[in-house]
Amino acid sequence: MQEIGESPMGKKMYLVFISSPKNLDKLDRYKEINRKLALDWKLRDSERDSLIAEDRVFLLATLSMHSNEVGPTQASPQIAYTLANTTDPEMLRCLDNVVFMVVPNHNPDGMKMVVDNYNKYKGTIYEGSNLPGVYHKYVGHDNNRDFVTLTQKDNRVIAAIYNQDWFPQVMVEKHQMGSTGVRYFVPPMSDPIAQGVDEGIWNWSWVFGSAMAKDLSSAGCAGVAQHYLFDDYWPGSTATAEWKNMVGMLTEAASVNGATPVYIEKNEIKVIGKGLSENKKSINMPLPWEGGWWRLSDIVRYEMQTTWSLLRTASDNREQLLKFRNNLCRKEVAKGKTQAPAYFVVPLQQHDQSEMVALVNLLHEQGVSVARLKEDMVWNEKMIRAGDIIIPLAQPFRTFIKEVMETQTYPERYYTPGGEMIKPYDITSWSLPLNKGLISFEIPVVVDELDKKLEPVAIPFTLINEFPEHDNGYWVFSATNNESYKAAFKSLYMGLSVNRTKADLTFKGKTIPAGSFIIAGAKGKMVSVLKDSLTISPEWFAENPDTSSTPLLVPRIGLVESWFSDMDAGWTRFLFDQYHIPFTVIRPGDFAKKTFELNFDVVIFPDEDKNVLIEGKKKKGEEVYTADYPPEFTKGMGKEGFQKVLKFIKNGGTVLSWGGSTALFEGLMTIKISETENEEFRFPFTNLVPELKKSKFNCPGSLLKVDLLTNHPLTLGMKAEAGIMSEGGQVFQTSVPSFDMDRRVIARYPETKVLLSGYCQKEELLGNYAAMVWMRKTKGNLVVYGFSPPFRGSVPGVYKLLFNGLLLK
Ligand SMILES: [Zn+2]
Numbered sequence: 001m002q003e004i005g006e007s008p009m010g011k012k013m014y015l016v017f018i019s020s021p022k023n024l025d026k027l028d029r030y031k032e033i034n035r036k037l038a039l040d041w042k043l044r045d046s047e048r049d050s051l052i053a054e055d056r057v058f059l060l061a062t063l064s065m066h067s068n069e070v071g072p073t074q075a076s077p078q079i080a081y082t083l084a085n086t087t088d089p090e091m092l093r094c095l096d097n098v099v100f101m102v103v104p105n106h107n108p109d110g111m112k113m114v115v116d117n118y119n120k121y122k123g124t125i126y127e128g129s130n131l132p133g134v135y136h137k138y139v140g141h142d143n144n145r146d147f148v149t150l151t152q153k154d155n156r157v158i159a160a161i162y163n164q165d166w167f168p169q170v171m172v173e174k175h176q177m178g179s180t181g182v183r184y185f186v187p188p189m190s191d192p193i194a195q196g197v198d199e200g201i202w203n204w205s206w207v208f209g210s211a212m213a214k215d216l217s218s219a220g221c222a223g224v225a226q227h228y229l230f231d232d233y234w235p236g237s238t239a240t241a242e243w244k245n246m247v248g249m250l251t252e253a254a255s256v257n258g259a260t261p262v263y264i265e266k267n268e269i270k271v272i273g274k275g276l277s278e279n280k281k282s283i284n285m286p287l288p289w290e291g292g293w294w295r296l297s298d299i300v301r302y303e304m305q306t307t308w309s310l311l312r313t314a315s316d317n318r319e320q321l322l323k324f325r326n327n328l329c330r331k332e333v334a335k336g337k338t339q340a341p342a343y344f345v346v347p348l349q350q351h352d353q354s355e356m357v358a359l360v361n362l363l364h365e366q367g368v369s370v371a372r373l374k375e376d377m378v379w380n381e382k383m384i385r386a387g388d389i390i391i392p393l394a395q396p397f398r399t400f401i402k403e404v405m406e407t408q409t410y411p412e413r414y415y416t417p418g419g420e421m422i423k424p425y426d427i428t429s430w431s432l433p434l435n436k437g438l439i440s441f442e443i444p445v446v447v448d449e450l451d452k453k454l455e456p457v458a459i460p461f462t463l464i465n466e467f468p469e470h471d472n473g474y475w476v477f478s479a480t481n482n483e484s485y486k487a488a489f490k491s492l493y494m495g496l497s498v499n500r501t502k503a504d505l506t507f508k509g510k511t512i513p514a515g516s517f518i519i520a521g522a523k524g525k526m527v528s529v530l531k532d533s534l535t536i537s538p539e540w541f542a543e544n545p546d547t548s549s550t551p552l553l554v555p556r557i558g559l560v561e562s563w564f565s566d567m568d569a570g571w572t573r574f575l576f577d578q579y580h581i582p583f584t585v586i587r588p589g590d591f592a593k594k595t596f597e598l599n600f601d602v603v604i605f606p607d608e609d610k611n612v613l614i615e616g617k618k619k620k621g622e623e624v625y626t627a628d629y630p631p632e633f634t635k636g637m638g639k640e641g642f643q644k645v646l647k648f649i650k651n652g653g654t655v656l657s658w659g660g661s662t663a664l665f666e667g668l669m670t671i672k673i674s675e676t677e678n679e680e681f682r683f684p685f686t687n688l689v690p691e692l693k694k695s696k697f698n699c700p701g702s703l704l705k706v707d708l709l710t711n712h713p714l715t716l717g718m719k720a721e722a723g724i725m726s727e728g729g730q731v732f733q734t735s736v737p738s739f740d741m742d743r744r745v746i747a748r749y750p751e752t753k754v755l756l757s758g759y760c761q762k763e764e765l766l767g768n769y770a771a772m773v774w775m776r777k778t779k780g781n782l783v784v785y786g787f788s789p790p791f792r793g794s795v796p797g798v799y800k801l802l803f804n805g806l807l808l809k
Helices: 021-025 027-039 045-054 071-085 089-097 108-121 140-145 153-165 199-218 238-244 296-316 318-338 353-365 398-405 432-436 448-452 482-493 525-532 567-578 610-615 638-650 659-665 689-694 796-806
Strands: 002-006 012-018 057-063 098-103 170-177 184-186 190-193 224-226 247-254 262-264 292-294 343-346 371-373 377-379 382-384 389-392 441-443 454-456 474-477 497-500 505-507 510-512 517-520 539-541 557-560 584-586 602-605 618-620 623-625 654-658 668-672 678-682 685-687 702-708 721-726 732-734 741-748 755-757 770-777 780-785
Touching (some): 002 153, 012 153, 021 027, 027 045, 027 318, 045 318, 057 071, 057 296, 071 098, 071 170, 089 296, 098 296, 153 238, 153 353, 199 224, 199 318, 238 247, 247 296, 296 318, 343 353, 353 389, 353 432, 398 432, 432 796, 448 454, 482 497, 482 517, 482 796, 602 659, 610 618, 610 638, 638 654, 638 668, 654 796, 659 685, 659 780, 685 770, 702 770, 732 770
Parallel strands (some): 057 170, 170 247, 184 224, 557 584, 557 602
Antiparallel strands (some): 002 012, 184 247, 262 292, 343 389, 371 389, 371 454, 377 382, 474 539, 497 517, 505 510, 668 678, 685 732, 702 721, 741 770, 770 780
């Protein structure tokens, strides 16, 4: 058992190796061979064959990343015990051929919360109810949407196993799903699948999956479905390793209520999804489950059987799997030399230098080799400068590089010819340069001159070397860089004085735009603390370069987070922590409390259902559903609580609202002035999406282009256009305001070419409508966003639209 890192809340994370004693003694040697097979495309056949003869298959299992899916983690001690004590000759043979690597708990913080919550309510009427809040420090269930951007500490620990350290050939992540569907899902996945991933990976997923289905049914485990429901076109979860030449898989067991058994009547079984439409004997599920009791011990039984099966398949195919890994490495490198693109170029000079630095470090963490150009050169009449970042495609993880550096086109597949399209399961865009607002371009063919001028980038990559270290003076951080906001908030935290410039400054031929930050009063250790937390360098002035600049104060921020697994609020907390932005979490139920006052400058409503916020209940159509939480977690703001929000705006507060919560501010608003008098008004905007849907508008999660209003406090530091991640929920139309209101469209959709990356049906309907609107009511501000600015910590190109909102006056 090895300690491999720490969770976001400081719990130790472990990797356990289970194999024969002989193999365990040679782990270091196998590690070295695995790396060679994965990365060395120049291995001579003879050397490769002798390495394969010596090596073992490394099979990695990551358990229960979703902490309320407790079965896989809870099964792991039983599995380890059985394997460690077995005398079964077949199992011993498997353990001779395979090194089984287990992360027994992908998300130990969440598991502790879930288990504590279960024990708290055990024996009460709320036994087995869901954990209120997110089962993670920040992101809850979204932890499997993070493997391209690697923002979360636990995910980074796990990604390092296959990106940097062990290079296992096969991996499986183990989950649970709802309790009324099939009992167990095994690969292959459903369509659509990622078009760039090699056919061999998909073929191997059939081999492992079918063996699991067969072995489960011969052990009497009914209700196993394959080629069902779960598709595999988006890289977001641990199995993103498929893009890195690993056979990556997923299993899903039907859930119980925490650890409490459930009884399912036959008529309650719902088998509906891609690949199956009823609970009948079919080729994707030859042995249906007939209903009855379903217990945690059943999940454990299925987990054990699938583990034995995976070990057996890996063992039976040891040589082939090892060879496949090195073949694929050779194949990808060969494609990189013969197929376009041959390189991606990311120029050093970018609007946001800090995001360029972050991109380089992220790619390295993903196992990608990144180079830079040593001297200027011209290619095809295009100047490429010394210091520009070059990513050659002739490397083993080529598929991954292509996937994250290109723009995405959703692989449209249909159930029947001319019939219904298979809908995306999740978002359809994850292009790193676009999400970060960076310029990049491709070179289609290998250029010898370029290859000669490359040198590896030193990691961690940074542009901080020029940091002016002085005692006192004025450090100016350009508003174009996201990191400048971090410098500003960190400096405020350290008690330094921070001002924002009112006009553009010109210095050494460069323009430092309005809205940039002047930090003064730093000396000695403070300077080095600031420097150590940054990757880009500011300009330094002995005298204040802009005496008209306005002082910045730390805003008092209230962040509304419901108890309903509010992941978007969690991502907002994560973002704020990264940027040293202080905040207080407000629960919807707090608003209505008699003593509760909004002692804030800014109140934020992230993407949450209006009904959850107001009533503490979910609404589908006209039906209202109670949530699966004890009553103290299902309180909404109520009408009284919302009154406080409206009065807060009227009295000069700022409200930022995005996604579903924007519906709070649509329609007739009423502020009670006295017992007999009300002030009634409408904010000058409506959400057009219900109308647009009638015309078949559908945007499941794609990057859309918007034009920004320049010279506005909300767009300081931004370019004139940006890419927003729209999940198709809000498209705004403004109207001429009445009374003491005003409005400006901050971001508007262009008339053509709205879709930057992903899938969007009827994008042409969006032209000129608004993606972001600023409104004034009496003295306060309301800003509505038709997208989530902190979306999964993955679209930094729009963070400034949020940061500027926090600093609105
Ligand atoms: Zn899951």
